[in-house]
Amino acid sequence: MKIVVIGAGNVGTNLINALRDKHDIVQIVSKTEHSARKAALKFNTDYTTKLDNVNKDSDVYIISVNDTFVQDVAGNIAVENKIILHTAGSMDLDTVKTKYNNYGVFYPLQTFSKNKLLDFSDIPLCIEANNKNTEKIICELASSISSKVFVINSEQRKYIHLAAVFVCNFTNHLYNISYQILKNKGLDFDLLKPLISETADKVLNILPADAQTGPAVRKDEIIIEKHLKLLLFDTKLQKIYKDLTNNIIETHTKYGEF
Amino acid sequence: MKIVVIGAGNVGTNLINALRDKHDIVQIVSKTEHSARKAALKFNTDYTTKLDNVNKDSDVYIISVNDTFVQDVAGNIAVENKIILHTAGSMDLDTVKTKYNNYGVFYPLQTFSKNKLLDFSDIPLCIEANNKNTEKIICELASSISSKVFVINSEQRKYIHLAAVFVCNFTNHLYNISYQILKNKGLDFDLLKPLISETADKVLNILPADAQTGPAVRKDEIIIEKHLKLLLFDTKLQKIYKDLTNNIIETHTKYGEF
Numbered sequence: 001m002k003i004v005v006i007g008a009g010n011v012g013t014n015l016i017n018a019l020r021d022k023h024d025i026v027q028i029v030s031k032t033e034h035s036a037r038k039a040a041l042k043f044n045t046d047y048t049t050k051l052d053n054v055n056k057d058s059d060v061y062i063i064s065v066n067d068t069f070v071q072d073v074a075g076n077i078a079v080e081n082k083i084i085l086h087t088a089g090s091m092d093l094d095t096v097k098t099k100y101n102n103y104g105v106f107y108p109l110q111t112f113s114k115n116k117l118l119d120f121s122d123i124p125l126c127i128e129a130n131n132k133n134t135e136k137i138i139c140e141l142a143s144s145i146s147s148k149v150f151v152i153n154s155e156q157r158k159y160i161h162l163a164a165v166f167v168c169n170f171t172n173h174l175y176n177i178s179y180q181i182l183k184n185k186g187l188d189f190d191l192l193k194p195l196i197s198e199t200a201d202k203v204l205n206i207l208p209a210d211a212q213t214g215p216a217v218r219k220d221e222i223i224i225e226k227h228l229k230l231l232l233f234d235t236k237l238q239k240i241y242k243d244l245t246n247n248i249i250e251t252h253t254k255y256g257e258f
Numbered sequence: 259m260k261i262v263v264i265g266a267g268n269v270g271t272n273l274i275n276a277l278r279d280k281h282d283i284v285q286i287v288s289k290t291e292h293s294a295r296k297a298a299l300k301f302n303t304d305y306t307t308k309l310d311n312v313n314k315d316s317d318v319y320i321i322s323v324n325d326t327f328v329q330d331v332a333g334n335i336a337v338e339n340k341i342i343l344h345t346a347g348s349m350d351l352d353t354v355k356t357k358y359n360n361y362g363v364f365y366p367l368q369t370f371s372k373n374k375l376l377d378f379s380d381i382p383l384c385i386e387a388n389n390k391n392t393e394k395i396i397c398e399l400a401s402s403i404s405s406k407v408f409v410i411n412s413e414q415r416k417y418i419h420l421a422a423v424f425v426c427n428f429t430n431h432l433y434n435i436s437y438q439i440l441k442n443k444g445l446d447f448d449l450l451k452p453l454i455s456e457t458a459d460k461v462l463n464i465l466p467a468d469a470q471t472g473p474a475v476r477k478d479e480i481i482i483e484k485h486l487k488l489l490l491f492d493t494k495l496q497k498i499y500k501d502l503t504n505n506i507i508e509t510h511t512k513y514g515e516f
Contacts, residue, residue: 010471066476066478067478067480067481068478068480090473090481090484090485109449109450109452109453110452110453110456111453111456111457111460111469111471112471113460113464113469113471116460118456122452123452124449124452126449148452150449155443156443156445158484158488159439159440159442159443159445159488160440160445160449160450162439162485162488162489163435163436163439163440163450164436164450164453165472165473165474165485165499166432166433166435166436166439166499167432167433167436167450167453167454167457168453168454168457168471168472169470169471169472169473169474169475169506170432170499170502170506171429171432171433171454171457171458172457172460172461172466172469172470172471173466173470173474173502173505173506173509174424174425174428174429174432175424175425175429175461175466175469176466176467176470176509177421177424177505178421178422178424178425178466179465179466179467181417181420181421181424182417182418182421184417185413185414185417187414187417187418189461189465189466191367191382191384191408191418192367192418192421192422192425193461193462194367194368194380194381194382194406195367195368195369195422195425195426196425196426196429196458196461196462197458197459197462198368198369198376199369199425199426199429199430199458200429200454200455200457200458201455202369202371202374202430203430203433203447203451203454204451204454204455206371207437207447208430208431208433208434208436208437208447209434209437211369211371211430211433212427212430212431212434213268213369213370213371213426213427213430214423214426214427215348215423215427216423216427216431217427218324220324220325220326222325222326223325223348226348226416227348227420227423230416230417230420231420236501236504236505236508237505239501240498240501240502240505241423241424241428243494243497243498243501244428244431244498246494247431247435247494247495247498248427248428248431250494251431251434
């Protein structure tokens, strides 16, 4: 397929890289000249900074910009009768409807960085379309780069995106909190890396509830009190510790597994 | 070395398995007959349920029981002039002092399950001893199974244990929260597994602060409000979402990196 990608951020850059082996990325659109040119050079393709100058002759236009701008961008692409997709987990299908008859969602459920280009073959692609024919085309496009393609409606996708915030953004913040705790004591974050990896690996094979360990699930009040004292230097961290600990205790008491 | 391991829980079982290739595990002590016999059969060694019947002729006695019982167990092992170690991240060195001249800590910084025996070669072992000679012996023991041996004092170890609670126990609880969010909507937790793995993989090579993505670090108030509405069904989860989001915003504003 001939594809235009609008947006050269973390998601856009990774998408272009994944799609270009199987498809023709005819143009990259990015609002700053610097970012547009850089991406175009990197992937050896054409670029523009203006939606008016978009290539008119492509099959699919993928909008991969900040959630806030998706609708505005969709309405201003100077094309008609084309398939318009967005990649935002939290946005409804209809965000890109504007003036089009064929549109959809192409949401890769992963965390991306511009400077780490990922292999898409195992990345879940959550797709949605406004009609069966468009769904078929998006499904073909998705299947060309990943073995994990799921038709997911906007209501379901909202919850997937919410869950993703917990396992990715919040988890990463817990890593950052730990980094700071160790740094304050002159200790190296490397110490925690095998633990971080194993914690993630464990839930690939067992349920998170069954993998829970530590003072909270053991209701070890002495250790919990000790930890809260160590966190006196930051009352907000202390609150996060308390809330997560109480939530672990309540969850596991409720389900009676521990 | 000849070693007695007291406790056949998650840590004890993994330690026995790691040590038995290089050392002689002469006895396993566990308070219930069932657990003691099961471990002894599994690792083809002797067992007892009574501290009075402990093997008197070993070099090292490793106490791997619930934190609350470490001191009591140490004081009641029927041996003298031996090296006594505990494995608890949150307990001071002196917890095992009781009646001994040579004692220490052997804290493997990892999350363990009885039914998943881990390779110790990359697991950080945080050791401490009450004198140089004992430290040397513990260091030899640790180095025989892991390439990552660190002398860490009790004060430092407290903070390492606290940080471990954040990256392991709390992170696992976030996985569990996500599992429940998806389950409520009939969606499969498998969807999130590539994201969980990549989130953990990322911080092996870049700082957690630099890996932060998502609505909080972008200060995307529209998405944050949408997520808080989706969490109306559980006000405690909503609070956890709010606190973590605010903490991400404050941390990244403070350090001015985003």
